[in-house]
Amino acid sequence: MLRRVNRVVLIGTGFVGSSYAFALLNQGITEELVLVDLNKEKAEGDAMDLNHGMPFAPSRTKIWYGDYKDCGVADLVVITAGANQKPGETRLDLVEKNTKIFKGIVDQIMDSGFNGIFLVATNPVDILTYAVWKFSGLPRGRVIGSGTILDTARFRYLLGEHFDVDTRNVHAYIIGEHGDTELPVWSHADIAGTTISEWTKNKADFNPDDLNQIFLNVRDAAYHIIERKGATYYGIAMGLVRLTKAILRNENSVLTVSAYLDGEYGHNDIYIGVPAVVNRNGVREIVELDLNEEEKAKFTNSVQVLKKTMEPVFKNF
Ligand SMILES: NC(=O)C1=CN([C@@H]2O[C@H](COP(=O)(O)OP(=O)(O)OC[C@H]3O[C@@H](n4cnc5c(N)ncnc54)[C@H](O)[C@@H]3O)[C@@H](O)[C@H]2O)C=CC1
Numbered sequence: 082m083l084r085r086v087n088r089v090v091l092i093g094t095g096f097v098g099s100s101y102a103f104a105l106l107n108q109g110i111t112e113e114l115v116l117v118d119l120n121k122e123k124a125e126g127d128a129m130d131l132n133h134g135m136p137f138a139p140s141r142t143k144i145w146y147g148d149y150k151d152c153g154v155a156d157l158v159v160i161t162a163g164a165n166q167k168p169g170e171t172r173l174d175l176v177e178k179n180t181k182i183f184k185g186i187v188d189q190i191m192d193s194g195f196n197g198i199f200l201v202a203t204n205p206v207d208i209l210t211y212a213v214w215k216f217s218g219l220p221r222g223r224v225i226g227s228g229t230i231l232d233t234a235r236f237r238y239l240l241g242e243h244f245d246v247d248t249r250n251v252h253a254y255i256i257g258e259h260g261d262t263e264l265p266v267w268s269h270a271d272i273a274g275t276t277i278s279e280w281t282k283n284k285a286d287f288n289p290d291d292l293n294q295i296f297l298n299v300r301d302a303a304y305h306i307i308e309r310k311g312a313t314y315y316g317i318a319m320g321l322v323r324l325t326k327a328i329l330r331n332e333n334s335v336l337t338v339s340a341y342l343d344g345e346y347g348h349n350d351i352y353i354g355v356p357a358v359v360n361r362n363g364v365r366e367i368v369e370l371d372l373n374e375e376e377k378a379k380f381t382n383s384v385q386v387l388k389k390t391m392e393p394v395f396k397n398f
């Protein structure tokens with residue numbers, strides 16, 4: 082019989098996972114939410130705490146602390162488990178540790194009979210999304226990483242602040258690795274359909290160097306926040322909820338996710354941040370932007386850095 086309720090299973094209820102669960106409940110996106118963590122007491126405590134907020138939620142979400150068997154009928158499994166960056170560490174420094182953790186997690190999920198969509202946020206997210214695809218054997222479109230969704234949000238927010246325009250009217254993408262080699266797609270950035278150069282044409286106080294500084298603040302945002310409070314979680318949690326909504330409500334939304342390239346952008350056999358149409362089946366298609374030569378070269382560099390980092394890791398699996 083067809084199940085009419087949506088079930089999301091969250092693996093990892095640390096800073097990112099618990100913030101995601103809180104935001105998901107507050108937006109009433111799913112009927113069932115199962116929390117799984119190595120630290121069972123934390124997951125159980127989170128389930129209790131979240132349930133106590135139910136009278137204030139927009140709709141009922143059945144939330145419980147569970148285990149991998151609960152993934153069997155899940156529509157979506159979101160993975161935020163694993164190590165996070167310590168001050169000074171890069172995302173790529175986490176690759177060995179988190180790939181090993183992921184092998185154990187994904188094997189248990191697949192043993193449950195899971196046949197839905199994976200959404201990955203753990204870093205380095207592009208490589209771990211590739212790992213989930215390899216370990217699960219699911220079609221590539223049904224394995225999605227959060228990619229540069231957060232970087233793109235940071236970019237739109239900072240541009241909106243700089244030009245004093247609602248961030249929702251700023252359309253600009255960060256693509257590539259969710260990490261140090263990511264790049265801004267200035268050639269396709271616009272404010273309400275107007276290119277940035279048109280928008281700034283008659284503005285005497287506009288300094289073109291400000292744009293590069295905005296990008297640097299986007300690229301290095303995680304380092305700046307981790308230095309101050311040890312971790313980042315609210316922004317990514319809201320990005321994961323946005324993706325969950327696009328998936329469960331079949332929205333065909335264009336979001337910058339880590340998607341598998343099979344010739345798009347001139348590369349293949351890699352998960353990396355690109356705009357893609359996301360719906361109930363996962364990634365429907367990749368949106369191929371016509372990049373300029375400088376952007377193409379930066380994107381290729383990002384691909385190469387990811388591939389070089391991945392190579393030794395996947396030899397062990
Ligand atoms: N993609 C993105 O934009 C972002 C990604 N992240 C990443 O998200 C990940 C989680 O970060 P935080 O929540 O801050 O870390 P955290 O340390 O607060 O939480 C991690 C959780 O994973 C659990 N865990 C570890 N091994 C497990 C296993 N084998 N099975 C089940 N649960 C397990 C831990 O018990 C812990 O509760 C990190 O890799 C971090 O870098 C963080 C922010 C943004």
Ligand SMILES: CC(=O)C(=O)O
Pocket residue numbers: 166172204231302303313
């Ligand atoms: C930690 C991380 O990946 C971020 O905040 O971008």
